[in-house]
Amino acid sequence: xxxxxxPVVLRLGNSVLVFVQELLNKVxxxxxxxxxxxxxxxxxxxxxILISGAYLLLFYEINPVGAYESIEYIMNxxxxxxxxxxxxxxxxxDGLMVVVVLHIFQTVFSxxxxxxxxxxxxxxxxxxxxxxxxxxxxxxxxxxxxxxxLSKSLxxxxxxxxxxxxxxxRNFIYNTSVSPTLFFxxxxxxxxxxxxxxxxxxxxxxxxxxxxxxxxxxxxxxxVALLVGISLVKPASSVAPLDMxxxxxxxxxxxxxxxxxxxxxxxxxxxxxxxxxxxAGFTLFVLLPWLIxxxxxxxxxxxxxxxxxxxxxxxxxVDKCTGCNLCLESCPFEAINVIPRTxxxxxxxxxxxxxxxxxxxxxxxxxxPTHALTIGDFSKTTFGQKVHEIFAAKGTGEEADDEDxxxxxxxxxERSMDLSAVLTPDLSRFAENDAVAVTxxxxxxxxxxxIIESTLESGAKGVIGVGCRSLDCHHRExxxxxxxxxxxEQVRFPVEEMGREDVKVLLVSRFGVTKLLEDIDEFxxxxxxxS
Amino acid sequence: xxKRRKIKSLGIGGIIVLALPVILVLFLxxxxxxxxxxxxxxxxxxAFKAITDKSHICTKEEVEAFLEVQSHNERKHxxxxxxxCGSRDRVPLGLLVRLDGKVLMDRVYFPSGLRxxxxxxxxxxxxxxxxxxxxxxxxxxxxxxxxxxxxTLSKTVDFKKLKFVVLDFDPVTKEFRL
Numbered sequence: 001x002x003x004x005x006x007p008v009v010l011r012l013g014n015s016v017l018v019f020v021q022e023l024l025n026k027v028x029x030x031x032x033x034x035x036x037x038x039x040x041x042x043x044x045x046x047x048x049i050l051i052s053g054a055y056l057l058l059f060y061e062i063n064p065v066g067a068y069e070s071i072e073y074i075m076n077x078x079x080x081x082x083x084x085x086x087x088x089x090x091x092x093x094d095g096l097m098v099v100v101v102l103h104i105f106q107t108v109f110s111x112x113x114x115x116x117x118x119x120x121x122x123x124x125x126x127x128x129x130x131x132x133x134x135x136x137x138x139x140x141x142x143x144x145x146x147x148x149x150l151s152k153s154l155x156x157x158x159x160x161x162x163x164x165x166x167x168x169x170r171n172f173i174y175n176t177s178v179s180p181t182l183f184f185x186x187x188x189x190x191x192x193x194x195x196x197x198x199x200x201x202x203x204x205x206x207x208x209x210x211x212x213x214x215x216x217x218x219x220x221x222x223x224v225a226l227l228v229g230i231s232l233v234k235p236a237s238s239v240a241p242l243d244m245x246x247x248x249x250x251x252x253x254x255x256x257x258x259x260x261x262x263x264x265x266x267x268x269x270x271x272x273x274x275x276x277x278x279x280a281g282f283t284l285f286v287l288l289p290w291l292i293x294x295x296x297x298x299x300x301x302x303x304x305x306x307x308x309x310x311x312x313x314x315x316x317x318v319d320k321c322t323g324c325n326l327c328l329e330s331c332p333f334e335a336i337n338v339i340p341r342t343x344x345x346x347x348x349x350x351x352x353x354x355x356x357x358x359x360x361x362x363x364x365x366x367x368x369p370t371h372a373l374t375i376g377d378f379s380k381t382t383f384g385q386k387v388h389e390i391f392a393a394k395g396t397g398e399e400a401d402d403e404d405x406x407x408x409x410x411x412x413x414e415r416s417m418d419l420s421a422v423l424t425p426d427l428s429r430f431a432e433n434d435a436v437a438v439t440x441x442x443x444x445x446x447x448x449x450x451i452i453e454s455t456l457e458s459g460a461k462g463v464i465g466v467g468c469r470s471l472d473c474h475h476r477e478x479x480x481x482x483x484x485x486x487x488x489e490q491v492r493f494p495v496e497e498m499g500r501e502d503v504k505v506l507l508v509s510r511f512g513v514t515k516l517l518e519d520i521d522e523f524x525x526x527x528x529x530x531s
Numbered sequence: 532x533x534k535r536r537k538i539k540s541l542g543i544g545g546i547i548v549l550a551l552p553v554i555l556v557l558f559l560x561x562x563x564x565x566x567x568x569x570x571x572x573x574x575x576x577x578a579f580k581a582i583t584d585k586s587h588i589c590t591k592e593e594v595e596a597f598l599e600v601q602s603h604n605e606r607k608h609x610x611x612x613x614x615x616c617g618s619r620d621r622v623p624l625g626l627l628v629r630l631d632g633k634v635l636m637d638r639v640y641f642p643s644g645l646r647x648x649x650x651x652x653x654x655x656x657x658x659x660x661x662x663x664x665x666x667x668x669x670x671x672x673x674x675x676x677x678x679x680x681x682x683t684l685s686k687t688v689d690f691k692k693l694k695f696v697v698l699d700f701d702p703v704t705k706e707f708r709l
Contacts, residue, residue: 024548027545028541028542028544028548032541091557095552095556099552165644165652167578167654169654169656173576218541219541226546226549226553227553229553230554233557237561245694245697246695247567247569247693250565251565252562253561254560254561255559256556265565
């Protein structure tokens, strides 16, 4: 199962993450759980910072002489507008760091950063660095003693690099050493880095169809209200005006952005070593998707167990493709392109699968109305036969007698939970109830009406689909497919809307094995009552 | 008539949970305080630009011989001038700093540039205890032995708490400034 393919370190972190998410699902409705919207909250905080920053820029003086005074004017003379705006700007920036770090942890421990998701990971690392850079340039602009500490520490670090013919630190010895041009350059950087962030954010989401960029309204309103609240309770403040001839001494630190400088001061290692460690750390961080390896998966054709539908990159039978694009609309990761026809068919276009972006969810296979896509030897054409084989076999692979045939088929998403403890050793039946057969599928979104009908026609008395709740789905949109969450009528797989008493969809939490078994028993009892 | 959709609220629990990271932001945006190194004392910054002598300065005869050779160059625009005689590279700068007799630094700084023909830049920061100290500085900017110096300074300086004292050296007048 998928869990076996995830390295141990990720599995442990994943357990903690899922536990926290489950805890928060008890406090929030799952559709409002902020843990599922960390990326969207990042975007939202970015807008708050942008708007408050634009306001501050109206009153800010871009020169070393007037910078500090202009900030004090904004804080003191405009107390209820400027003060709130400046504090919002500060606290939203700090909040941004918190949310981004949480988003990184969540991405890593839900194993959503490797393979086809590497572009999002690399751009995410760049976004994190740009956010940090923008934060520290912001602290320069206040031109107080924090800016002094920042300028001296940063320039001493830069002096260790062999790029400069003279020490940059010499520009920060006297108050008059700092050129207004340098000040202007830093202001320019502070304003243009957000543009680069916008571009990076676009690339970050480029390979995701319909990315979530807006948090739920209630969450957004609560965040704004809380930020405004703390802005009123404790407005952001500057420390003493900058004096290059003074030492920083004991000062308040914004630990979200300025933490490297006390750290370097504490460790007291040569600046060259700081750069070596930074470079090594950054390189490891960026290369993380390639450093954490999974055990190799057998190709789809080599999987012997008929009840495990393997993941694999779908193969196209061109002559069956009509260019209807339903597979393209169903793909959550923009892994399907439309290209001109490569055969002599009358249809104008066909599709091609972009292998390196393919999440192997099987959604396109399920969506294709002409059965043009297959995974291994599984396709909608052959699936009916496969279902019959699964239903006819015992766990040992031998043909089952009538009394051995299972009555219920559970199609179980391999990432939803770990059922190995409650299944037979070959994972084909439930150990406590061998009337319930199990088929492992890549995602609940793979399940559609055709598969269910094939199963029922093969003799099953009931069919259950087990998958993850919507925002837990590893493939992002598995739940949507069972709900028919698409605008195009033809890709709706409204399994629940079939209205059949012998078909049920169960969306589970990772720790809900006991509840799942109870729900299955309840379903079997209801079928018995019906009959 | 359209049915109004009931808007779900976060609930008190949700607001409390959302408030937790906000409180974290409120706290960590300014606390805990950090005391940087040297907070109990003072600081000395040695920072200046120096122009050292060239490693080989031509004698009068060498200059004349050099100009004689240049005059035979048919490409007139490529004929080099007298000040191009000798080497381009400059001697390294020797710097010795002592505080109350204790050596703070004794090192050589090389001129900038790929051919070591540029200015020599010095920047070094020290943390010292506050109060009066005897500061001795010696600079070597010509071709001399390692223990010989061209410019010296010996002065008692009052280091004020949490303030830097900057030692500068004028490359033109060859004078120290504190």
